[in-house]
Amino acid sequence: MDMNSSPGAQSGQAPGGSLLPPEIYSLPALQAAPLLLGQHLVRRTEDGDIRCRIVETESYGGAGDKGSHAFGGRRTSRTEVMFSSGGTVYVYLIYGMYHCFNVVTAAEGDPHAVLIRAVEPVTAGDAKLMAAYRNIALRKPTDLSGGPGKLCRALRIDKSLNGSRLDIHGGPIWLEQGDSPESLDIVQAPRINIPYAEEYAGLPWRFYIRNNPYVSVKDKLEQPFTPE
């Protein structure tokens, strides 16, 4: 039996990490986005598992959001996975050279996704491997994984993961329960770089942990977010 591949009780965390409660995946993106903060993203690589905490997210919710690839119910080969059931991975290539990683949420046929914009490594070992995959020296936290393209490089995420499930412990990538959102200082602010979204561009659909050094962009207009 090899069920004890985790490093054990190193720092009093949950026992090896239990899977994220599946109810979160069935929520609309706007509700799921803040709830994904603090949760752990685990990527299984040939060099070992990399574990990191989600610290910044953006909601791209439903057919009505002009910022969403699936606006108007647009169903193409790229957006197809956004129509899958919650808990599916949506990865796309942007600007011809960077990947973006999203968690699909809501019911099958209803295109919602949460873009993961920043993560922070859980241990020094995780940081080291991420820096190696980024091919950079460990310096500023934002250089390592503060930005959607950077975190994909740091975690070796590319389109081969498109359509994967996040609820399979020991798969290529999965989500584990981390900190409860009530314990976090969460703020919300407008999403980044979506001027084409017109009246949707200014809506505060980006969520991040206040003062977290891995967050990609600190917004002056950030406002407190209180979970219900």
Place this chain on the structure above:
DNA sequence: CTAATGATGCACT
């Protein structure tokens, strides 16, 4: 500030 770099989506044969 701007170039890089290629898949994608949509207009139009």
Place this chain on the structure above:
DNA sequence: GTGCATCATTAGC
């Protein structure tokens, strides 16, 4: 099918 503008970004001036 073919052509072409557009990127949910980043690194490097």
